[in-house]
Amino acid sequence: MSIILTEHMVPVIMTVSGSPRKDGCSAEMLRRFTHELDAAFVSYDAYGCRFAPCTDCRACRQFEGCAMDDMDGFFADFEACDGIVIASPIYNMSFPAPLKAIIDRMQRYYSARFFLGKRPPISKRRPVALLLSAGSEDEDGEFAARQLEKIFTVTNCELVSRIVRNDTDHLDSMEDIASEISQEAAHFANLLDSIINSSHDF
Ligand SMILES: Cc1cc2nc3c(=O)[nH]c(=O)nc-3n(C[C@H](O)[C@H](O)[C@H](O)COP(=O)(O)O)c2cc1C
DSSP states (O other), X not given: OOEEOOOSSSOEEEEEEXXXXXXXXXXXXXXXXXXXXXXXXXXEEHHHHOOOXXXXXXXXGTSSSOSOOTTHHHHHHHHHOSEEEEEEEOBTTBOOHHHHHHXXXXXXXXXXXXXXXXXXXXXXXXXXXXEEEOSSSSOOSHHHHHHXXXXXXXTTEEEEEEEEEOOTTTXXXXXXXXXXXXXXXXXXXXXXXXXXXXXXXX
């Protein structure tokens, strides 16, 4: 279930939304962040996709891929894209279940690396931005970011931007973090350019 929003000779960014709230805080962060990028977007909504959770069937240790085919399009887009933006609320220190299911299904790349010896399973380097919203005032998104480390390591992704919108039960407006979102989007765009135009490291 992918939607190509624009089509130019520009980088392709995969966006993944973790919230069930289409007009919620993380959706607004994603809207503002992507507005700053000159890119084409392939967008996934975790709640809408209803991807099955990983069952640890271990088929991905025998062949490169997944025994279930519901995420074939997602995996193709993930492998082809130039960068990734994940926008999600924090639920009980983690990601909402549908987004966590997507993260767990990335186990196929971990198996490709460590059971099938693919080094790396995806050769293209990609920057990732993580946009989080949280009800609490002191959630820093560290635990959520750490959950992504393992799959990012084996898929040539690097978390280069993390923004947390705190205290969302009391703060509706994004104005106080608008400049942070703009700055991080510019940082992300610069890294994207340098990765695409050269072989320089992050
Ligand atoms: C099931 C559930 C669990 C939550 N757990 C946390 C939590 O552990 N820490 C936190 O800071 N906020 C927590 N929240 C609050 C949400 O993170 C917060 O309302 C967020 O801004 C919602 O984002 P959205 O508007 O993009 O959907 C939780 C909310 C729900 C519904």
